[in-house]
Amino acid sequence: MLLYHQMALALQYLLNALQLGSVYALIALGYSMVYGILTMINFAHGDIFMVGAYLAMWASLFLLGLPGQLPTVVIFLGSLLFTMTLTACLGVSIERLAYRPLRQAPKVSAVITALGVGLFLENFTLATIGPEPRQVPAIFPVQQYSWGGVAFTNVQVFILLVALFLMILLDFLVRRTLTGMAMRAVSSNRVVVPLMGVPVDRIISLTFAIGSAIAGAGGLLYGLAYPVLDPYMGIRIGWWAFIAAVVGGIGNIRGAVLGGYVLGAVEIFTPVLLASSTYRDSVAFSLLLILLIFKPTGLLGRPTVEKV
């Protein structure tokens, strides 16, 4: 009986890990896509996620406040569309204004710029809307279910399904469409591919748009699960997602998803195993350091050889 109870508990944790991992995976995808195509770490990506969470909050507040009750599906899809469109615009503008002028510059300049852009987004949000945490409205009422001792909510299931749907959509886009082929081509060779008539700048913009839109969707889902937002939340979650991308092998889309779930599990199971919740950051970052030293290409990444 005790064993059964523990199994149920473990399943419960696993479900939580999957929920959190979905959010990490969605953000990690953006890191990985941008790295794949520009070999540049877009440190501002976590803050695009944060902006997305706020946009989703405002959109759902607005739609919920409209006279006459709109159907839940309309509210959700409306918020999602609004958030994804605006975060895509944000990502593209950041690329256009801050990263494109530096494309020929040393890589270090681009990384520092990305850090600067991230801090700018955080502090700008802080200065415009103030430091108070904001409450996200529930789009639909939370319902508890229980199945064989494992408790779960409709929100959890919903997040899992939406995230999975977005990931499959993206995988399809990258592997099966002409645009996806162009993206993979640009990431594999930046010299020859333009000569083949691939519009490199447009493909890069598109990559930023898709990555940022998915991060925006991640922001919306995060708000549903953990309904308190503050301007600095993008730092921690962005970092965890980034570690997820590295764990999976940065530049690799399926690796990013795998890494996201691994990091979700690290976050949920570390407090259980160490009986203390404050060490999870140390654990995650130590994982990153160890990985970078011994297997810098991650779980699914291909090794690269530095040519002189």
Next chain:
Amino acid sequence: MKLPGPRSRIGFFLLIAGGLVLVAWLVPTLGLLNPYLQQVLMYVGINIILTLSLNLVNGYMGEFSVGHAGFMAVGAYVAAVLTVAVFPRAWGPFLFPLALLLGGLAAALAGLVVAFPSFRTRGDYLAIVTLAFNMIVKSILENIEAVGGPRGYMGMGKLTNLAWVTVWVLLTLLVLRHLIYSNLGRGIIAIREDEVAANLVSVNTPRLKIYAFCLSAFFAGVAGGLYAHLLQFINPRSFSILKSTDMLVMVYLGGIGSLGGSILGAALYTILMELLRPLELWRWVIGPLLLVLLMIFRPTGIMGLKEARWLKPSDP
């Protein structure tokens, strides 16, 4: 052939340095400057040390540390614990330099943590390692109850004064200037220009990386100790990535690979941030924006690899 060394001007330097320290000691003693301005000057000094130390790694060696606040935190906490809990209270002012030194050494030890990964990774991956280091230090400090955890640590006397800050600024400047124009320094610059080529002409790059990271971390740690005993209160949050970014702004504002540039950048940025205090929260938008604009329009900073004349060795 012996390279022209900076030794030819050492007497002159010591004279000026002695004068400066005397002035820095006299001004507060005689009450010539109001406490607020003194405080700002001390911040300028501490930031100069930080900027110089970061410039050694980012500017001269061309490696890439974005987690220097982590070293600063190690130095600050070690020095603070020493003066509060270890050293007898009455001896505080006399043992303060020792506390700073030990804080710096602890930070230098932490520098090894970053130096070893730098053998294998470069560029953005090393940036991640240093950032991760910064986060780990902050996270560990938040977990140590003995130093107050997330609430922070206090109880330090106000041991930092203008004279001590001046002494350490001059010491940092002297050490770095001698290092950079020595054989070791040429090796460090060679790593920046082309690491593979440097290896081929028998520059021992791993050893130089260890030296540079540890020395840089040492001075960042000393600056942390000075900071802790100026504010008399430290908490893990004050050594976050925001602090590291401030240092980056100062280095890239003043000019990479330039000691004079570091002094200029640190002074300009610190004073600018003080003047912008009335803007409150918007003040924090300026720094990152400045960093991005600098990177796009003048990535080498004001001085941009040039050196102030008085910091260069004279021609033989």
